[in-house]
Amino acid sequence: MxxxxxxxxxxxxxxxxxxxxxxxxxxxxxxxxxxxxxxxxxxxxxxxxxxxxxxxxxxxxxxxxxxxxxxxxxxxxxxxxxxxxxxxxxxxxxxxxxxxxxxxxxxxxxxxxxxxxxPPELALGIDLELVEPRSAGFVTDFLTAAEQQRVAAAAGEEERALAANLIWSAKEAALKVLRTGLRRSTLSVEVRLDAGPPR
Missing domain, CATH: 3.90.470.20 (4'-phosphopantetheinyl transferase domain)
Known part of the structure; x- marks a missing residue:
């Protein structure tokens, strides 16, 4: 959202x-x-x-x-x-x-x-990030191999930054849903984007 x-x-x-x-x-x-x-x-x-x-x-x-x-x-x-x-x-x-x-x-x-x-019975997660360049080390350390491929496949620096931040934000939200936050490895959850470019 x-x-x-x-x-x-x-x-x-x-x-x-x-x-x-x-x-x-x-x-x-x-x-x-x-x-x-x-x-x-x-x-x-x-x-x-x-x-x-x-x-x-x-x-x-x-x-x-x-x-x-x-x-x-x-x-x-x-x-x-x-x-x-x-x-x-x-x-x-x-x-x-x-x-x-x-x-x-x-x-x-x-x-x-x-x-x-x-509602109290729902597990919720939300995250807010800036779209900013993420280092190769960040992508390697925190994104799965499939997520890294998604970032690498993006056309241009701005699109790669958007893909990396979108994936990172979704991971943070998912870890909040699991009620672990960053105490759990970000590699334990994988974000799948649709086939189109991130928007």
């Missing part, structure tokens, strides 16, 4: 999926929308980049979750939502101190964040 820069909510009634993409410019200046525990986690982060990613990811996830549940999605209404971590590292959404009746998957990159929300 993809969205334009800025706030881009989309609801899929047939599947019960909601996704939201937001940019850093949409973050509120204050942290009143974070829970006390989230503010404590934030205070423990040493690097501004990590703090910014945390805030943007949580804000996007809370707004997406609020939209999915039919709640107010303005910053003042979001302090009742908390995005914690399950023991396996997956996001664990809560509402009013209780597990929220939805599953979520989150990703952020380059001052953008995206969150996918669905």
């Amino acid at each position: 993809s969205g334009a820069a800025g706030s881009s909510p989309a609801t899929r009634e047939a599947t019960g999926l909601v996704w939201l993409s937001q940019g850093i410019e949409e973050l509120p200046a204050d942290d009143r929308w974070l829970t006390e525990r989230e503010r404590a986690w934030l205070a423990g982060m040493r690097f501004e980049k990590r703090r910014s990613e945390f805030r943007l990811g949580r804000f996007t996830a809370k707004r997406a979750l609020a939209l999915a549940l039919g709640h107010e999605a303005e910053p003042a209404a979001l302090a009742g939502f908390e995005i914690g971590r399950a023991p396996d590292g997956a996001p664990a959404p809560a509402l009013g101190g209780q597990p929220a009746p939805r599953a979520i998957s989150m990703s952020d990159r380059a001052d953008q964040a995206v969150c996918l929300v669905g």
Whole structure:
């Protein structure tokens, strides 16, 4: 799924999926929308980049979750939502101190964040990447032989970058579905693209 820069909510009634993409410019200046525990986690982060990613990811996830549940999605209404971590590292959404009746998957990159929300019985995975050149070492280390061939077969540098990043993003999303993230080898899952060029 993809969205334009800025706030881009989309609801899929047939599947019960909601996704939201937001940019850093949409973050509120204050942290009143974070829970006390989230503010404590934030205070423990040493690097501004990590703090910014945390805030943007949580804000996007809370707004997406609020939209999915039919709640107010303005910053003042979001302090009742908390995005914690399950023991396996997956996001664990809560509402009013209780597990929220939805599953979520989150990703952020380059001052953008995206969150996918669905029914709790669904295993979800989403990833957000820039289309940028990937080194030969990256392709060899993280992509299977078939995926490497797909990248090599792409015509031109831009198309190879697109293919490599599309495959990488799909792998990251698949590993989130499996609830392992990058603790599991990226070579253990294989992405198959259709016969046409990546779009």
